[in-house]
Amino acid sequence: MSARAKSGYLPTLDGWRCLAIVGVILFHDQLRRVGPISTSVPHQLGYLGVPLFFGISGLLITSRLLEEERATGTFSLRGFYTRRAFRIIPPLLAFMASLVLLHVLFGVPLTYQGVWAALLFVRNYTGSVGKPLADWFTGHCWSLSIEEQFYLALPLTLLLGKSRVRMGIALGIAGIALFGWTAFLAPHFLANFYWPNAPYWQSRSNWTELHLHGLILGCSLALMASQPAYRKVLHRWIRPSVAVGLASILVAAYYLLRQQHGHAAALCLQALQPLFPFLVLSTVMHERSFISRFLELAPLRYVGRLSYSLYLWQQLFFLDAYIWPHPLLWMNRFPLSYVLAFACALTSFHLIERPMMRWGHKLAPPPSPGHADLQLGMPQSVPA
Numbered sequence: 001m002s003a004r005a006k007s008g009y010l011p012t013l014d015g016w017r018c019l020a021i022v023g024v025i026l027f028h029d030q031l032r033r034v035g036p037i038s039t040s041v042p043h044q045l046g047y048l049g050v051p052l053f054f055g056i057s058g059l060l061i062t063s064r065l066l067e068e069e070r071a072t073g074t075f076s077l078r079g080f081y082t083r084r085a086f087r088i089i090p091p092l093l094a095f096m097a098s099l100v101l102l103h104v105l106f107g108v109p110l111t112y113q114g115v116w117a118a119l120l121f122v123r124n125y126t127g128s129v130g131k132p133l134a135d136w137f138t139g140h141c142w143s144l145s146i147e148e149q150f151y152l153a154l155p156l157t158l159l160l161g162k163s164r165v166r167m168g169i170a171l172g173i174a175g176i177a178l179f180g181w182t183a184f185l186a187p188h189f190l191a192n193f194y195w196p197n198a199p200y201w202q203s204r205s206n207w208t209e210l211h212l213h214g215l216i217l218g219c220s221l222a223l224m225a226s227q228p229a230y231r232k233v234l235h236r237w238i239r240p241s242v243a244v245g246l247a248s249i250l251v252a253a254y255y256l257l258r259q260q261h262g263h264a265a266a267l268c269l270q271a272l273q274p275l276f277p278f279l280v281l282s283t284v285m286h287e288r289s290f291i292s293r294f295l296e297l298a299p300l301r302y303v304g305r306l307s308y309s310l311y312l313w314q315q316l317f318f319l320d321a322y323i324w325p326h327p328l329l330w331m332n333r334f335p336l337s338y339v340l341a342f343a344c345a346l347t348s349f350h351l352i353e354r355p356m357m358r359w360g361h362k363l364a365p366p367p368s369p370g371h372a373d374l375q376l377g378m379p380q381s382v383p384a
Helices: 003-007 012-028 040-072 077-106 112-119 132-139 141-160 164-185 187-193 198-202 212-225 228-237 240-257 262-272 275-285 290-295 298-305 307-316 327-332 336-363
Strands: none
Touching (some): 012 290, 040 141, 040 212, 112 132, 132 141, 132 307, 164 212, 228 275, 240 262, 240 275, 240 290, 262 275, 298 307, 307 336, 327 336
């Protein structure tokens, strides 16, 4: 076991979180260009930051539950949900309260249905027809809703299962099956390529069942890697260079096919999503690889620690193609939008997020210092 694993902190996942949240921000932001340099690629592909978050979460949360089970013989549902609530809800409440205040004082477009749906973690199933801008400021909570719905079911599933290997295999098969159905039978993912029934699917594109495959595959890999024999196999065959190579081939295929074969190009991007849990696990298990060392650069790790607060607040400052005819539109102008987004995220992280996490850990202490899977090299001191 490496010294870093013994010390309880492996920063690789912070680097992945950084890449994911930066991708989301650049996807939401307008296309930026400085001479020959532009944000064209992340502006087109940045939405993949969300399934990357799903892959990270499936691996990490499952690993933490398994570590608690190894340490105590079981795991506490009360403790898990208490820590999760103190991790997620206080920053979300602060963001929603700020939105309501801006709505009341300055007329920022907002629907209270969207606010309540976000707070109840069902935002991925709600939306106001004909009010895209009013839905925008709470719309990003669709992905948070999917994660929290998954976390409601995951501990119960693990408690009911006896053989972790069989469960891991079953979940892996289920994840692949869900991905296959999503990619080939749900045409909403090809809406940008104008399938005839795309408008029908656009209103359903954030349903949980269409995005579970990343979380389930991450969970499956964590279950398999918790067994020494299977962990050796995964360590041997899942390597960062191979995973990055496959991802690069799919991205290249997308750009080669998108002009004349739009449907096939879109499927190439969809095929990236089940790769993310494997890619994340490969860098965790091969911590000395070049890719892992890059992800552990200090600036990336710091932005990764801010990723949840950034995820919440960036929605207020990046409207993409929306036109907001209101005096507060100045908040969305470059580079002020980035300054304000990071300022709000820093404030939320240091004044709300970290104190509430500490409080949650005092009320429901984890069985180990960071409550993580040391054998997997999962980070102990950084929450999911």
